[in-house]
Amino acid sequence: xxxxxxxxxxxxxxxxxxxxxxxxxxxxxSGARFGLLWTPxxxxxxxxxxxxxxxxxxxxxxxxxxxYVFCGYVFWSFVSDSVTGSTDIIQSRLDFAIHNxxxxxxLFGKTLVDRLFEYFMNVxxxxxxxxxxxxxxxGMGLLLFPPFLLLIILASLGGSYLTNIVxxxxxxxxTAVKVGARFMFFASPVFWSVxxxxxxxxxxAHYNPxxxxxxxARQVFGLQPLEPVAWIVTAAMSxxxxxxxxxxxxxxxxxxxxxx
Amino acid sequence: xxxIELENVSVSYYLRKQGDVSKTTxxxxxxxxxxxxxxxxxxxxxRDISISIQDGDRVGLVxxxxxxxxxxxxxCAGALGYQSGRVKIEGQVSPQFALxxxxxxxxxxxxxxxLKCLYMGVPQSEILRRVEEVKELSGLxxxxxxxxxxxxxxxxxxxxxxxxxxxxxxxxxxDEWINAVDPSLHATVGGLQKQLxxxxxxxxxxxxxxxxxxxxxxxxxxxxxxxxRADGAIGEVYEEYQRWLDERGGxxxxxxxx
Numbered sequence: 001x002x003x004x005x006x007x008x009x010x011x012x013x014x015x016x017x018x019x020x021x022x023x024x025x026x027x028x029x030s031g032a033r034f035g036l037l038w039t040p041x042x043x044x045x046x047x048x049x050x051x052x053x054x055x056x057x058x059x060x061x062x063x064x065x066x067x068y069v070f071c072g073y074v075f076w077s078f079v080s081d082s083v084t085g086s087t088d089i090i091q092s093r094l095d096f097a098i099h100n101x102x103x104x105x106x107l108f109g110k111t112l113v114d115r116l117f118e119y120f121m122n123v124x125x126x127x128x129x130x131x132x133x134x135x136x137x138x139g140m141g142l143l144l145f146p147p148f149l150l151l152i153i154l155a156s157l158g159g160s161y162l163t164n165i166v167x168x169x170x171x172x173x174x175t176a177v178k179v180g181a182r183f184m185f186f187a188s189p190v191f192w193s194v195x196x197x198x199x200x201x202x203x204x205a206h207y208n209p210x211x212x213x214x215x216x217a218r219q220v221f222g223l224q225p226l227e228p229v230a231w232i233v234t235a236a237m238s239x240x241x242x243x244x245x246x247x248x249x250x251x252x253x254x255x256x257x258x259x260x
Numbered sequence: 261x262x263x264i265e266l267e268n269v270s271v272s273y274y275l276r277k278q279g280d281v282s283k284t285t286x287x288x289x290x291x292x293x294x295x296x297x298x299x300x301x302x303x304x305x306x307r308d309i310s311i312s313i314q315d316g317d318r319v320g321l322v323x324x325x326x327x328x329x330x331x332x333x334x335x336c337a338g339a340l341g342y343q344s345g346r347v348k349i350e351g352q353v354s355p356q357f358a359l360x361x362x363x364x365x366x367x368x369x370x371x372x373x374x375l376k377c378l379y380m381g382v383p384q385s386e387i388l389r390r391v392e393e394v395k396e397l398s399g400l401x402x403x404x405x406x407x408x409x410x411x412x413x414x415x416x417x418x419x420x421x422x423x424x425x426x427x428x429x430x431x432x433x434x435d436e437w438i439n440a441v442d443p444s445l446h447a448t449v450g451g452l453q454k455q456l457x458x459x460x461x462x463x464x465x466x467x468x469x470x471x472x473x474x475x476x477x478x479x480x481x482x483x484x485x486x487x488x489r490a491d492g493a494i495g496e497v498y499e500e501y502q503r504w505l506d507e508r509g510g511x512x513x514x515x516x517x518x
Binding site for chain 1: 303
């Protein structure tokens with residue numbers, strides 16, 4: 001009961017922010033026939049194209065490969081939004097936030113919920129597709145979704161603040177971050193799979209932390225066998241990024257709002 | 261209970277150095293001191309400010325451009341950090357730095373009101389009622405359903421005032437925008453503004469207009485180059501400020517005379 005009382009305000013704020021995200025996202029697509037559906041539709045179309053072009057082995061059925069790519073792309077979009085969408089949060093949205101009773105931290109919480117809203121929409125479609133085409137894949141792995149969510153929330157929040165503070169201090173990083181994100185898209189197993197134990201792909205999958213997140217995301221939905229290493233690395237990275245973000249916030253909160 | 265207490269607070273803005281910055285330290289007729297740091301230019305917007313504002317206070321801020329009025333308002337609203345001193349703010353702050361800040365221009369008055377309710381923590385079950393309340397209060401009629409970028413300045417004022425009343429901030433912070441509204445519209449939004457200010461526990465209003473200040477505040481803080489020059493009853497402080505302005509104007513004219 002005590003725990004419930006403690007977490008209830010946070011849950012209530014999250015639901016409230018999700019409602020705000022819904023209204024704002026709906027507005028972005030106002031006038032379009034498919035409206036909000038464009039979010040999962042565009043992810044579906046892009047993933048289908050990637051799966052079609054980059055399926056490198058006939059041993060993997062096309063449908064299965066599409067789900068593999070779609071799951072990866074949905075998570076990649078969340079990662080990409082967390083990084084590229086955070087280069088100017090303080091500079092461009094703090095004024096709006098202050099007028100709406102949000103603190104600096106609240107603003108980052110709100111942008112996190114915006115990203116989660118889009119991610120949930122895509123995940124909903126992903127689960128639906130898996131349920132239709134590969135129901136047997138959906139199983140106990142789904143129980144890992146809440147801890148996975150917690151880990152990506154920590155990483156996203158910390159990463160978002162770090163990205164923003166770095167671009168505030170070094171404006172050149174804004175472009176560098178965008179170029180870096182594009183590079184990481186190709187360097188991460190979003191649309192290619194690690195089917196060998198050597199070569200460039202194996203190297204990238206081994207040293208690129210995003211690869212472990214992608215593996216964990218696919219394991220949740222039964223699209224890859226469970227690998228504890230992926231979860232250990234994901235958890236370690238998430239806590240590290242969250243800690244770095246927290247320390248950056250502690251040391252910069254007195255002056256970061258005063259940059260012009 | 262609402263209050264604002266600032267003790268020896270200093271606030272600076274930071275700007276990235278670009279090109280030759282040696283001339284930036286030259287003092288002009290207005291603005292705070294610019295300090296050249298190792299990597300940044302530091303604008304010392306507020307220096308060693310101490311002020312206490314209690315429940316029921318109606319405080320006006322006067323001063324030349326760049327004297328620190330907006331910085332002080334933003335500090336009280338949490339939009340700026342401070343580099344030294346102590347800041348204690350109790351009560352929900354409701355800032356309005358510019359007409360329409362915090363609103364989405366592409367959304368209708370209704371959607372903006374819904375968003376405002378959500379941001380301000382109005383319970384979901386009450387949102388519909390509150391939205392209708394704002395619609396009625398604003399008197400916008402059918403325009404309430406249109407995007408607010410299609411509103412005139414007066415319509416936006418009506419909506420903003422109605423929204424501010426809805427959110428019921430304990431500490432109301434307003435920059436000079438209210439003076440910018442067409443005087444003919446001032447009468448129409450005046451009623452809403454009065455209700456709004458009457459409900460607030462604390463009002464802080466920055467303005468150059470004596471008329472506006474005398475209408476809404478009873479205490480005046482005169483800021484000059486980031487420091488408090490005078491703080492007291494509006495009549496006394498404004499007189500002093502006006503004398504200083506006249507003297508300053510006289511000196512300038514004398515300097516310019518051939």
